[in-house]
Amino acid sequence: MGKYSIEEFINKTKQDEGENEYFELETPRILEVNLSDQVWAKAGSMISYNGQIKFEREKMLEHGVGKMFKKAFTGEGSSLMKATGNGRLYLADQGKKITILELDNDSITVNGNDLLAFEPGIEWDIKLMKKVAGMMSGGLFNVTLKGSGKVAITSHYEPLTLLVRPGENVITDPNATVAWSGHLQPDFRTDISFRTLLGRGSGESIQMEFSGDGFVIVQPFEEISSSGTSS
Known part of the structure; x- marks a missing residue:
């Protein structure tokens, strides 16, 4: 057989038939979900599946009136879909690198995109940074997720974790x-000269400042959603 x-x-490149974890990285950019009940996923992220799986768009009142109003206010920056049934489900998002995190009665806040x-x-809630609403489009x-279970997040290229210490x-x-x-x-601050000094245009630069004890995950890419809302 030739090279x-x-x-x-x-x-x-074939799928690994032996995998049976709920979430598995089939490749660094494709998530395999071994579905036996249901999973919440980003709308439009399904690339393939086998078995008997039904897909439903998140219903307006499925998570309560409070979350419905928050999603309306944020312009529904990240719609969810629910996949229910039994089978293998493959998810991806624009070729971004996927990281699986297992929460153990703790919480993480993830950029909606x-x-x-x-x-x-896992319990989840939408957070809108109101302080920055007037400074950034939208x-x-x-999304803050808490409890116990697996969460899959994406990043452009390899993520870097920065430790925040007192x-x-x-x-x-x-x-x-x-x-x-x-x-x-996080607190938000502006620096009028930051982008000008770096040759990246005029106007204010908005920055996030984290203090306390924890971590921040960043990517080597500035991502702006197609809707015009900063991600």
Whole structure:
């Protein structure tokens, strides 16, 4: 069998039949969900499946009136779909790198554009950074997840985790910030000259400042959603 034969390609890239974890990284950019009940995933992230699986768009009142109003206010920056049934489900989001995190009775806040999927038992809530709503188009929309179970997040290229310690604040670009410890509350600051000095246009630069004890995950890419809302 030749080095570049179709058979060799199939052997190198075929799905792993032996995997049986709820979430598995089939490749660094494709998530396999071994579905036996249901899972919440980013709408439009399904690339393939087998078995008997039904897909439903998140219903307006499925998660309560409060979350419905928040989603309306944020312009529904990240719609969810529910997959129910039995089978293998494959998810991806624009070729972004996928990271699986297992929550153990703790919490994490994820940029609304970078949340790919999570187990149905995890509690979630939408957060809108109101302080920045007037400074960025549409504000900044995030999802706080808490409880126990797996969460899959995405990033452009390899993510970097920055440790936040008392007295050692971490400052990030909002469009490059993927997630952070659920108990951290970022502050927003502006720097009029920052982008001008870097040759990136005029006007104010908005930065997120994290203080306390925890972590922040960033990506080497500034992401702005197609709707015009900063992600």
